[in-house]
Amino acid sequence: MKGLKIAIIGGGSSYTPEIIEGFIKRKSELPVNEIYLVDIKEGEEKLNIVGNLARRMIKKAGLDINLVLTLDRREALKNADFVTTQFRVGGLEARARDERFPLKYNVLGQETVGPGGFAKALRTIPVILDICKDMKELCPDAWLINFTNPSGLVTEAVTKYTNIKCIGLCNVPIHMKMDVASMLEVESKELFIEFVGLNHLVWGRRVWHKDEDVTENIIKSLQDGASLTMKNISDLKWPAEFLNALGMIPCPYHRYYYMTDRLLKEEKESAEANGKGTRAEQVQKIEEKLFELYKDESLNVKPVELEKRGGAYYSDAAVSLISSIYNDKKEIHTVNVKNNGIIKGIPDDCIIETNCIVGSKGATPLSLTGELEGKVLGLIQIVKSYEILAVESAVTGNREKAIMALTNNPLIPSIDVAIKLFDEILVINKEYLPQFR
């Protein structure tokens, strides 16, 4: 039996031990025999450090996998079976800029939503399309498992502009499921959450434990102070009556839309001279420590410190998805796929985040239990309007579409601010935005 070749784009990421651990855990079901970690010249040092740790992990696990570290993306892609992406165009420096520059306009700075997420999409989409161009030539049947943020937008660009088989992935849904399981003190596999929305704008619309609808219980727990958030998002508590009115479980990122004022205040304090810095700046420090750890030749497992970095469940999200495809498991995963009529009132060909059956043919969305409620649909619709325009703008370099994208982004308060933000994005990302030249 032919072994699988995996290409990990952005292999020098501090997250790499997560995904390597994922392959190790699933060794009995996934016959991987080649893993290519590929990165760019600027990331070579980190690639070597994390690559060596990965090698030690594989060795410790007693696996016969040929791990290759390379700067040659085409070599990595050639005949690959699965391509995963965890690269970050412009690195944490670019992210730090994304998080800071909107603050002066009283707009949230965040990696994936608002103007920061828009800037990231503009930088990332040309690169992913370039990867897809190579894939078409070098591994046309491979699956692209996209983890690079903003995952929904990047996946939408791939599915609209290429024929590469692609599933977009995010660890938010699995995170929510784990948090809900611990609130209920049950096994996560006994839960079914009807996830629906867009990437980083996904609701747990209803929650069942076995055949019992426990949505109200979760809402009660949240009202009683239970935590449902992620490392990079403040655990601001939801007003009790808002949760009652919503009647669903918001995702951690919903705070950016629903508690914009509180988070902006917090971000501005962090960003001040004596503040704790933006999230990217904090992560830079964590990463430095992580890479110090990774250098330790005696380390041959994923260090627990990685969890602080924020990628929890990344391995489960990504490798179990790959296994479900490879083994035609027809398991339910919450992923980013074409809407295809699931959410009414937005186009069929745009990307949503929802529950899918995943098998060898890819991800097939499950129908919702009745039409989506207007109380959340409006927000999905305007954010999707933003996303569609953002993708078009990122692909074509069209300035007018960029302005209309930002105009439709609910975090941006006016067209004046939208234009200023876009002008600043162009300046501070100059080297990464060839499409706008």
Place this chain on the structure above:
Amino acid sequence: MKGLKIAIIGGGSSYTPEIIEGFIKRKSELPVNEIYLVDIKEGEEKLNIVGNLARRMIKKAGLDINLVLTLDRREALKNADFVTTQFRVGGLEARARDERFPLKYNVLGQETVGPGGFAKALRTIPVILDICKDMKELCPDAWLINFTNPSGLVTEAVTKYTNIKCIGLCNVPIHMKMDVASMLEVESKELFIEFVGLNHLVWGRRVWHKDEDVTENIIKSLQDGASLTMKNISDLKWPAEFLNALGMIPCPYHRYYYMTDRLLKEEKESAEANGKGTRAEQVQKIEEKLFELYKDESLNVKPVELEKRGGAYYSDAAVSLISSIYNDKKEIHTVNVKNNGIIKGIPDDCIIETNCIVGSKGATPLSLTGELEGKVLGLIQIVKSYEILAVESAVTGNREKAIMALTNNPLIPSIDVAIKLFDEILVINKEYLPQFR
């Protein structure tokens, strides 16, 4: 652990050994401890015969199930966990009439499609709604697994007019899957068929063996003479170029729509004085023999002769569905459920037949791989127009809706004939159509 109570309405049917066998096969996963076979006074003799066989089968299997034969439907329903229906209002005599009376107008006589199926819907729907009324009182949380034909129409009546949890079932899709598996000489579980359409009007839109699209192979096999039909439908071969043009796998019942002339000719020959009789008349003879067999006290398994009767895979279709619900298996079953946007251009609340994930919350349809092709959509749409009107007419006893229903049925050539057919339906089913009085 509480054992399950199963109520089988129409328990005196010759099919009962099928479903009993299903429970026996799945004894390890379904803790059934009570099965009620319920029938009406007229069916008492058959109920006793088949009930005794069922008892012997259970005993042979070494199971501890309390099997109750009863004419008291309310006793059977009380606290039931699953209710299955296999009753036939008016018995085979009514079916024989359904099959004969349209022939004089040069219209197909068939149990589930055309004017015969319409008559059957008119007889059956008031009864199923009455059962649901009892269920609401006696076992409001039970699942109704409807096998009574016309299964799509009956299920649509239940879901539109009651709150009972109901899934409509038919053995056509599983039959097609089995036939396709034997054409390809593979295990049926390695196949995925994208089934879509209405009950008895379902297409295998695409067929995958593992991750390979083998639709073309199946079409080729059918062109080379492979058989894909059921006991009650002539194995008329599809014109090769029609199959190419269709590009999908038609179901056996499609012959009524696509080969109306050939089947009508055949039916008329069978119905002639010296012919072999209509299907119901043939079945009557088979049934007589079956019940003779069933009386044999030494028989304690399902006799092979039952297969001739036509219910093959009924047990798999029904009991595996029950198990998937009970055990929250999230398996894929092809069942009759609310459309909910899956097929565009027909209402959300009407019943379609399609692939669903089945678990403790019921059946959730899978999204289609792209919008349904116009070349089959038109037929679905006009048949669904017929069905919607038929259900309304059956529930309300509205004559105008009945006439418009038949007018929309593609097997009925004119409004003159539609009116004559309806008038004759009223006459020959007089005692079974209280709603039209």
Place this chain on the structure above:
Amino acid sequence: MKGLKIAIIGGGSSYTPEIIEGFIKRKSELPVNEIYLVDIKEGEEKLNIVGNLARRMIKKAGLDINLVLTLDRREALKNADFVTTQFRVGGLEARARDERFPLKYNVLGQETVGPGGFAKALRTIPVILDICKDMKELCPDAWLINFTNPSGLVTEAVTKYTNIKCIGLCNVPIHMKMDVASMLEVESKELFIEFVGLNHLVWGRRVWHKDEDVTENIIKSLQDGASLTMKNISDLKWPAEFLNALGMIPCPYHRYYYMTDRLLKEEKESAEANGKGTRAEQVQKIEEKLFELYKDESLNVKPVELEKRGGAYYSDAAVSLISSIYNDKKEIHTVNVKNNGIIKGIPDDCIIETNCIVGSKGATPLSLTGELEGKVLGLIQIVKSYEILAVESAVTGNREKAIMALTNNPLIPSIDVAIKLFDEILVINKEYLPQFR
């Protein structure tokens, strides 16, 4: 002020006096100064006869219009402002074949519906696309007013495959409105009929006289024997209870769908050796007489005998439409335009027949009074499925699409017959179907 140039394709038609009369009637609102009657070589003699009559009519009316008779289509199109089409590919001989050949399969033979209409679409669509190609070059801003049948299909081909501004026209709606006006003994301009459907499949969904809904009155009149038909369609009476059930006014052509059996019987009788011939054969005789009349140098008005030919109201339908465009009148006309969401459940880009506001920007459909009833929607949907496939097949010469088109046509009883009909269409129209070679 610049005068208008009108190009009439198929100018040798016996209908030409109708349209010439239309321009004469509206001389004060339409400054026509050139009319080109263009025809093909085979039609030259008729072109000269009818052209000379037209010249005498114009002279009598005292108009200063330059009437040009020509076989050079490009000369006619050059700088035209309006192009109208009344050509008939293959002439009445082809129509006669369309009407006869299906009868042997027990299928209706008709010029615009069923297999005859399909054959006509296959012959006509390549020619209209060729005309549009010339228009793009010679008069890109001209309006194409298509009267050539099957008008809906021909218009759909133009709007899907060219950028020419096109409105499809038919005299059925205006005919119905006139008949309804005479039933009610009121002025037609006081009526508003909500027309909706497809060409030759259009219903008068509701009828208002001023602000009063008089739909029931019309239904009553029809039940009492009032006539609502056209010269070429037998005035078969509608069953009273069908009209009640329908609750709308059927168009004359609905008889082909709703009374298929009666009309087929009638057609077969007419087609017999001693019968009165098919409609085309009758028309051939009428036409001969008409052209004899037209030759009379003393005739200088439209002869009353033309009405027998069947084109009543053609002039009103066509020239008043042209005037509404030219003068931006924003009048309501019932024409063939893109669906654009008016009828739900069929594609946006297909052609429907419905009420529109007509002005200088073209025809804009009026919204319906609530969603279209299922009792008629199903028939529209399956006929539209047929039409979409028919247009694709006519444009591409794709045999499979042709077979699926006929399979979806409700007048064709089986795929066997569909294939035979198509094979015969290819044979008897050999010289007119280059796309299938």
Place this chain on the structure above:
Amino acid sequence: MKGLKIAIIGGGSSYTPEIIEGFIKRKSELPVNEIYLVDIKEGEEKLNIVGNLARRMIKKAGLDINLVLTLDRREALKNADFVTTQFRVGGLEARARDERFPLKYNVLGQETVGPGGFAKALRTIPVILDICKDMKELCPDAWLINFTNPSGLVTEAVTKYTNIKCIGLCNVPIHMKMDVASMLEVESKELFIEFVGLNHLVWGRRVWHKDEDVTENIIKSLQDGASLTMKNISDLKWPAEFLNALGMIPCPYHRYYYMTDRLLKEEKESAEANGKGTRAEQVQKIEEKLFELYKDESLNVKPVELEKRGGAYYSDAAVSLISSIYNDKKEIHTVNVKNNGIIKGIPDDCIIETNCIVGSKGATPLSLTGELEGKVLGLIQIVKSYEILAVESAVTGNREKAIMALTNNPLIPSIDVAIKLFDEILVINKEYLPQFR
């Protein structure tokens, strides 16, 4: 011929001379013989003043109209043919509160959009439903022409919860058309503007002068400083490149959504101790002066000073609409009607503002020229989500729906603020919100 009875609810409004003038202008086409001005006890003085002016205007015009001033709404409604509404629950004092209270949360205070418009909807909807209840009894066939703001929400409440024939009216579209006509220096009747959106959120999607698309010209004029606004909205100029990107004509109220920051700043300055007061406060002063003027017994025409008040074109909008209904004119008016599929992605039964043909059957929307662009659809969708929830909340007094309504309002930055705003609305409108008690 029977004369018409008009009932004007809120007849004591300073706008009354506008509508009276409208009836005088159209005396030849509208045989009005009774006008009832009805108001509440608190408005009696104003009613008498403006009523006497109205009487003098009618007398001067030489009309034989019986003008009745009354506090008895039922007397006014009895057998009315048209009912118009221009009442204001809580008067200008309530409006002043609506404009002020949001400012402390850094949220825009405005009469019809944002939290102020929401408060007004909560106060107004119970009253309009009460009027409809009376109409059902006293004049069930009368038309309700609703001018009371927020006109879209009020009309949606009427059409969803009553059977009264109702058209919602606003002078924004006619204002825009007049401004566009003066930019182009053409007659407004030669223009066609494709208006689409919601009330106070309506775009001029394309503008034609005769058959020429002049949208770009208008955009150019706006970029060159042309004015397109209304008395109550600052004439803030649109950024040139935003207009290019938008490609449509925004309505004056769009500034609240697109220039939120600039308008908020301006409002806060006006509201300061030494500022010019909120718009309501300014209007209070204007009104005082107006009523002083109205008292002048020698005044017998609409005084020019009324224009400053802001109701320009109200008479044209309202009375020409009444005439188009009464005379079945089938003119195009831009009004508030059921969506019915015109804007995709929002429900059929919600109210939109768009071009309609208006005749004796009411208002029938015109189809759009192609699907609405995503760049404006998202904003429509989220505002409509807000509106649907706002109407439900206003009718039912449901607090959770109110909170979700405000959460969906794009002018409200967070759920914390939404809850605070709602709590304050309840307090400051206590006497007007019986539904929330």
